[in-house]
Amino acid sequence: MPEFTPPQVQLAGVAPEITLLVSALILLIVDTLIGERPNRWFLPVMATAGLVLAGAFAASTWGDNELQLSGAIALDGFASFVKISLAVFGLLTVWVGRDYLVRDALEDSEFYALVLLAVAGMMLMAAAADLIIMFLALETFSIALYVLVAFKSGSLTSQESAMKYFLLGAFSSAFFLLGIALTYGAVGSTALYGGRDPVSEPGIASFLSTSPTANTGLLVLATGFLIIGLGFKIAAVPFHAWTPDAYQGAPSPITGFMAAGTKFAAFAAILRLFDATLFSLRAEWRPLVIAIAVATMIIGSVLAVVQDDIKRLLAYSSIAHAGFILTAVIAANDRGVSGALFYLATYGLAVLGAFAVVSVVSGQDEARVRLAGYKGLFFDHPALAVALTLFLLSLAGVPVTAGFFGKLVVFGAAVQASYSWVVAIGVITSAIAAFFYLKIMVRMYLEESEGESSPLPIGRLAAGVIAITAVATIGFGVVPGPLLRAAEDATMFFQPAPETGQAPLGG
Amino acid sequence: MTLSAYLPILLLIIISTIFAVASIFVSSKLAPSRWTFAKRLPYECGIVPEQSDERERFPVKFYLVAMLFIIFDIETVFLYPWAVVYQELAVFGLIEMVVFIVILLAAYVYVWRRGGLEWAE
Amino acid sequence: MTEVAPGYYLALAGLMFSIGVIGALVRRNAIVIFMFIELMLNAVNLMFVTFSRIRGSVDGQILVFFVLVVAAAEAVVGLAIILVIVRRRSSANVDDVSLLRW
Numbered sequence: 188m189p190e191f192t193p194p195q196v197q198l199a200g201v202a203p204e205i206t207l208l209v210s211a212l213i214l215l216i217v218d219t220l221i222g223e224r225p226n227r228w229f230l231p232v233m234a235t236a237g238l239v240l241a242g243a244f245a246a247s248t249w250g251d252n253e254l255q256l257s258g259a260i261a262l263d264g265f266a267s268f269v270k271i272s273l274a275v276f277g278l279l280t281v282w283v284g285r286d287y288l289v290r291d292a293l294e295d296s297e298f299y300a301l302v303l304l305a306v307a308g309m310m311l312m313a314a315a316a317d318l319i320i321m322f323l324a325l326e327t328f329s330i331a332l333y334v335l336v337a338f339k340s341g342s343l344t345s346q347e348s349a350m351k352y353f354l355l356g357a358f359s360s361a362f363f364l365l366g367i368a369l370t371y372g373a374v375g376s377t378a379l380y381g382g383r384d385p386v387s388e389p390g391i392a393s394f395l396s397t398s399p400t401a402n403t404g405l406l407v408l409a410t411g412f413l414i415i416g417l418g419f420k421i422a423a424v425p426f427h428a429w430t431p432d433a434y435q436g437a438p439s440p441i442t443g444f445m446a447a448g449t450k451f452a453a454f455a456a457i458l459r460l461f462d463a464t465l466f467s468l469r470a471e472w473r474p475l476v477i478a479i480a481v482a483t484m485i486i487g488s489v490l491a492v493v494q495d496d497i498k499r500l501l502a503y504s505s506i507a508h509a510g511f512i513l514t515a516v517i518a519a520n521d522r523g524v525s526g527a528l529f530y531l532a533t534y535g536l537a538v539l540g541a542f543a544v545v546s547v548v549s550g551q552d553e554a555r556v557r558l559a560g561y562k563g564l565f566f567d568h569p570a571l572a573v574a575l576t577l578f579l580l581s582l583a584g585v586p587v588t589a590g591f592f593g594k595l596v597v598f599g600a601a602v603q604a605s606y607s608w609v610v611a612i613g614v615i616t617s618a619i620a621a622f623f624y625l626k627i628m629v630r631m632y633l634e635e636s637e638g639e640s641s642p643l644p645i646g647r648l649a650a651g652v653i654a655i656t657a658v659a660t661i662g663f664g665v666v667p668g669p670l671l672r673a674a675e676d677a678t679m680f681f682q683p684a685p686e687t688g689q690a691p692l693g694g
Numbered sequence: 695m696t697l698s699a700y701l702p703i704l705l706l707i708i709i710s711t712i713f714a715v716a717s718i719f720v721s722s723k724l725a726p727s728r729w730t731f732a733k734r735l736p737y738e739c740g741i742v743p744e745q746s747d748e749r750e751r752f753p754v755k756f757y758l759v760a761m762l763f764i765i766f767d768i769e770t771v772f773l774y775p776w777a778v779v780y781q782e783l784a785v786f787g788l789i790e791m792v793v794f795i796v797i798l799l800a801a802y803v804y805v806w807r808r809g810g811l812e813w814a815e
Numbered sequence: 816m817t818e819v820a821p822g823y824y825l826a827l828a829g830l831m832f833s834i835g836v837i838g839a840l841v842r843r844n845a846i847v848i849f850m851f852i853e854l855m856l857n858a859v860n861l862m863f864v865t866f867s868r869i870r871g872s873v874d875g876q877i878l879v880f881f882v883l884v885v886a887a888a889e890a891v892v893g894l895a896i897i898l899v900i901v902r903r904r905s906s907a908n909v910d911d912v913s914l915l916r917w
Contacts, residue, residue: 365862
């Protein structure tokens with residue numbers, strides 16, 4: 188038996204995740220030990236502390252570029268960028284969630300703990316440099332989200348949507364796992380990069396750089412299954428069936444979190460996997476991704492037009508956005524990757540803001556979620572209406588909002604890679620999408636409200652979140668430079684040692 | 695391959711058989727035994743199966759306990775590989791496993807305090 | 816003892832996975848659907864072990880441990896959600912789930 192040498196314990200790469208895990212455990216234990224209290228203000232405070240600390244850890248490794256923990260974790264700018272964004276999304280979710288839970292008398296420590304665990308899983312997804320770690324990360328945040336979707340304990344809709352989300356989610360992760368198994372069969376390892384010597388330290392990147400194309404058949408097959416598994420998580424057509432139901436049934440703050448966080452985490456994995464690791468196989472996966480992207484943009488935009496529930500409408504809009512971001516994946520160039528990061532960060536802020544407004548307007552037990560409920564909102568609650576308008580404009584990609592630059596960069600990258608026809612479809616479907624965003628605005632500004640206007644209690648935290656996301660949406664729309672530059676710096680994926688192979692993407 | 699290599703396995707089989715038989719025997723001797731009519735029914739719990747509709751209410755406790763069992767049971771799967779290479783891993787392995795078990799312990803405390811292990815309502 | 820060629824194990828795993836996919840798509844009972852999904856996961860486990868044998872490395876067998884644990888965690892959470900619905904609706908049929916469009 189060979190002498191065992193313990194792997195080097197390097198925790199910098201996973202410090203944010205560990206922080207979140209520990210805070211979630213402490214939060215749960217403290218709450219059960221303290222017992223019943225009328226006001227459990229310390230729960231959101233602890234969750235906030237955990238997320239801030241995790242974000243700080245992620246920020247402190249900005250600029251590092253190495254593999255840690257036996258090549259399973261990538262510590263690079265890409266992971267840092269995603270992790271910082273996810274920490275912010277988590278904070279906003281916790282704050283909106285607090286007001287929501289107090290209003291509907293649902294507050295429990297599990298909510299905060301599960302949000303922290305979900306953020307930890309999503310962060311790990313961005314840092315994973317090994318397919319099995321990616322799978323564990325995917326399951327960590329998915330399982331936490333299944334429970335969070337069912338969190339409205341009195342609501343059958345919430346539980347039924349959780350069941351659908353769970354069944355389809357488990358179904359899709361089986362496909363993802365099959366992809367991993369086939370990759371293992373083809374490469375002999377699940378590591379993305381591998382070491383200098385492809386025989387003793389195998390990995391996908393080193394395998395691709397050393398073996399002739401004839402041997403990549405099994406890996407191509409595996410790639411197809413990996414696309415299916417991740418396609419479910421980003422809600423791409425034809426794997427989108429769960430999205431409208433899960434979005435409708437989940438508590439509104441969680442819906443926003445799913446739209447912002449799940450998408451970011453899954454796209455981070457897609458970008459690292461396809462645009463970096465499997466870059467040299469792009470001739471094989473590109474046609475499939477193009478087909479998915481086109482179908483996603485068209486179906487998402489067209490079906491959103493006929494929705495009359497705001498949460499379902501935003502769900503279809505999120506499907507369409509998955510299609511727009513996929514055009515950046517197709518481009519598979521530096522601009523595409525940084526564009527996708529910028530897009531996902533600004534989309535996340537806008538969609539979290541939009542769902543914060545939905546969460547406030549819907550009132551107790553989410554009774555008011557029909558589009559008809561938004562009639563005359565401007566006259567009753569001008570601030571909410573203006574904020575929602577801003578978020579919708581950003582989602583539509585109108586200039587002076589952050590969403591405009593996101594679309595500009597992403598589509599620009601696809602044009603640069605000579606996929607102008609995909610961009611043409613993107614532009615047309617964006618125009619269709621603008622129509623249904625406009626539909627909501629018409630309701631808010633031009634129509635009379637139905638019946639009595641009831642007073643709408645707006646919690647201080649929710650108001651704060653709406654203000655922050657609104658300022659960020661305008662701010663990144665007027666001055667996109669800093670965020671865009673940060674996204675460009677973040678496109679330095681970890682690259683295999685120069686001897687073994689092609690640099691997937693120039694730094 | 696010498697047969698002596700299988701000696702520990704044989705011993706394990708013998709010990710576990712003795713343990714199983716002994717515990718059944720001892721408990722039958724120690725436990726008070728009172729025969730009642732209900733206990734002789736095909737279903738000892740006393741519920742006679744009948745052609746009822748399937749909408750019967752069932753106690754959720756069974757499922758809760760079963761689920762808790764599954765989740766803690768499966769975690770022990772990681773203890774086995776560790777046990778096999780315990781010597782080689784030495785202190786490093788011990789620390790890793792303590793971290794692992796502390797996390798499980800936190801889950802246990804949580805379940806316990808929330809009443810997940812209480813059978814009575 | 817005769818060796819069974821690894822190819823047969825892969826074929827079996829592929830067959831199990833396909834049965835799982837078809838079953839999960841055609842059956843209507845949530846618990847049965849979930850059982851088919853478990854079949855898919857176990858097919859993948861068999862595949863991991865087979866590839867592990869072909870390649871002569873133990874990595875694949877270790878991966879099976881992770882899959883097992885994830886599957887158990889998923890089962891517990893999923894069954895809890897299904898159970899809550901069954902208790903309220905007295906049915907685990909996904910077609911009876913009527914508040915949302917399936």
